[in-house]
Amino acid sequence: MTSDNGPPPTLATRAIAPPTLPLLGLDFACLDLAAAAAAIAARPAGAPFAYVVTPNADHLVRLDGDVALRAAYRGAALCLLDSRVVAAGARLLGLPAPPVVTGSDLTARLLARHLQPGERITIVGLSPAWLPALAARLGVAPPAHYDPPMDFDCDPDAFAAVVDFVRAHPARLVFLAVGSPRQERLAAAIAAAGDATGTGLCVGASLEFLAGARRRAPRAMQRLGLEWLFRLAAEPRRLARRYLVDSPRIVTLLWRQRRAARAPRSAAGA
Known part of the structure; x- marks a missing residue:
């Protein structure tokens, strides 16, 4: 994946970026869910900070008019589609659709299958009241945790404090669970700091589902x-x-891409 500011980041210390x-x-x-989780888990402890984004329809609509936010998404080492609606819409319009890997499924798999015994994770977001339930349900060690104020991204000092917390609490897996677009901007800022390590996961409400703070849709609806x-x-x-x-x-945006994809063929046949 390309960034507006240099070569593409990778999820490992060597260039093994997946096809896109x-x-x-x-x-x-x-990548499907298993392969994406394995690629993230394979990063060694102490690897330079890289981050994963999981855009859904709401995110993609927002990106259409926000150049700076789009740069934050493009700076991710791994971009996974978190919307079966977008995937289905793309296929209906004849566009290729990547596999769907939701942030919630990715979070659950990483925590259930890819943590070492006693390994400590870092969490930004999630109310402290739900930390015991998360630890009890998943059997994870007490995490390094910081719950910033709701509008921390509007206060430069508060935003810098979150970046500094992640830098001061390195972990192989860093869960940024403060909602879009705050978590993606935060991930980009942590990466730009240059001295952070680990893999940042922009996963929204995923930890709330796992802790029981919110109920996720039944599997059939998913x-x-x-x-x-x-x-x-x-x-x-x-x-x-x-x-x-x-x-x-999102339908308009997909239709626009379909028209753009057909235009060269139409010109060639003219």
Whole structure:
């Protein structure tokens, strides 16, 4: 994957970047859940900080009008599609679609299968009240934890304090669970600091699901691409605009890419 500011980052100390598929301005990794988790887990302790993003429809719509945020996503070492709706829409329009790897599934697999006994992770986000439940459910060691104020990204000093916390608490896996676009901007800033280590995972509410703070959609709804509907029903006031007004614009963006892809063929046949 390319960055606006230099060569592509990789998830390992040697260049083993996976093949990618371009979609809506990002290069998505052609990895399934097991392969993505294994690639992340294979990074050695102390490796220079790199980060993973898992954009969904809401993120992709937001990126369309935000050049600076798009640069943060493009700076990721691994970009995984977290939307069965986007994948299905792309296929319907004849566009290639990468595998779907949700941030929640990736987080669960890493914590369940890829931690060493007693290994300590670092978490930014998640209310302290839910840390005991997370540790009990997953059997993980007490993490290094920092729960920043809600609008920390609007306060330069508060933002810098979060970056400094991650730098001071290195871990092989660093979970950035403060929501998009804060977590992606934070990940880019940590990487830019130059002295942090580990793999940052921009995973939104994933830890809340694992800790029991929120209930995730049943598996059947997930497979059908209806997880958004379950979340909308659970939090209508918070999510109505996102799911019913903003996110549907993803159809326009996919259609625009389809037209752009067909234009060279049409010109060649003229």
